[in-house]
Amino acid sequence: MSPVGQQHAIRFITSPFKHKRFTSMRSELFRIPxxxxxxxxxxxxxxxxxxxxxxxxxxxxxxxxxxxxxxxxxxxxxxxxxxxxxxxxxxxxxxGVPIRAYGVLLVAAIAVGLVMSIHRARSRGIDADTVLSLALWWLFIPGIVGARLFFVIEYWEVRYAALPWREAVFDAFRFTEGGLVVYGSLIGATLGFLAFAWRYRLPALALADLIAPSLLAGLAIGRVGCLMNGCCFGGPCELPWAVTFPPTSPPFEEQLARGELHGVRLRTATDGQSLTIDLPAEHAGERVLAVDGVATRSAYEAAAGFRAAYAAGRPVELRLARGETLRLPASTLRRSRPVHPTQIYSTINAALLAWLLWTLYPLRRRDGTVLLTMLTLYPIGRFLLEMIRIDEADFLGTGMSISQNLSLVLLAAAALGWWVVLTRPAALWPGISQGSDSKVGTPAPTAA
CATH class of the missing domain: 1.20.58 (Methane Monooxygenase Hydroxylase; Chain G, domain 1)
Structure with a gap:
């Protein structure tokens, strides 16, 4: 009998894999010398x-x-x-210059969106130069800034707070390696889009209808980049299409830090100051005082103990508040435990929405209906996907991630938008919506 309590051996969370799992992630394609x-x-x-x-x-x-x-x-x-x-x-x-899969697919997403937008814009009296200007300078750059800023703010405590300021700033600019939040991109791109519409005297709703399918098509391609990068990952999954990720990937590091590779799962308690055991069930809810002999007050401190034990290939001991010590076996896993391929779910969701919006565009009777369809359906899909994603924490005690909270805000905004659009007389702006031989995109006069 140990002086601090009886020793317990913990089995792995899941049974041996019954299916051949898909392996994923190749963040770096090649390197230019x-x-x-x-x-x-x-x-x-x-x-x-x-x-x-x-x-x-x-x-x-x-x-x-x-x-x-x-x-x-x-x-x-x-x-x-x-x-x-x-x-x-x-x-x-x-x-050398690493060519990242995420960056390559980001460029591919932009290219596909541009081709779709230019194709449709030319039939509506808008020249290609106007679309290029809108996409590159008024949507892409503000969208990237918004997406990265949103990511930095959301993960500041986890990723940036402990870094020297020079390193934190440098890391914040490394967006080609992942770390872009769709809703942050939407906010930044929306501001740029409204500025563009005002500057060139274009009707915002009609123009938004035109580019909406392109945005979703680009998002579908970009989510494949998320799969290659390992970000935006899902929770545990035992389905045949579950995926696993290699060491240093976000899912692997998350599972290692939470103890899942050693057979348990720790989570931050509701007080935000201590750790409790989620698995195994016989110890669920118990507080953890130390991991591998080091006192822990948060998941960040516990992660160091699990990483050290994994690197050394040795067992880990957890000291519980009621005096017991749990002895966890050394982990022999060389990839993460299977997780939901939420990136692929997101790709399918965005691709179907892009097809729906592209088909709906010539059938609409009011400007803004394509945009509002996107703002109605995408938040619903995103809210549901967030239920199986585990890379975002609870936001302000709501029990939902920040993306789920923003999805509800977008749905409310979409409901208001539908009320405004449907209470107006049915009409389409002829310059964009019905085609025009006149040149569209003349800058608005500025004050001298």
């Missing part, structure tokens, strides 16, 4: 020369073909940004 054959590619190397040469040749061709300089001024901001990135690359990525 800083030099090739002794020739530097980044910094002041070959890529910068190629960029400046390409822009210069385009400028000469454009001047001869059109004789105007207005379009050339528009090249300066993106060219300057690209040149700055190339110059800073050797300092930011001394081991």
């Amino acid at each position: 800083l030099e090739w054959g002794g020739v530097p590619l980044f910094g002041g190397g070959a890529l910068l020369v190629a960029l400046l040469l390409g822009v210069g040749l385009y400028a000469l061709w454009s001047k001869r073909a059109h004789g105007a300089q207005a379009d050339l001024w528009g090249l300066l901001p993106p060219t300057g940004v690209a040149a700055a990135i190339l110059l800073l690359t050797p300092r930011l990525a001394p081991a």
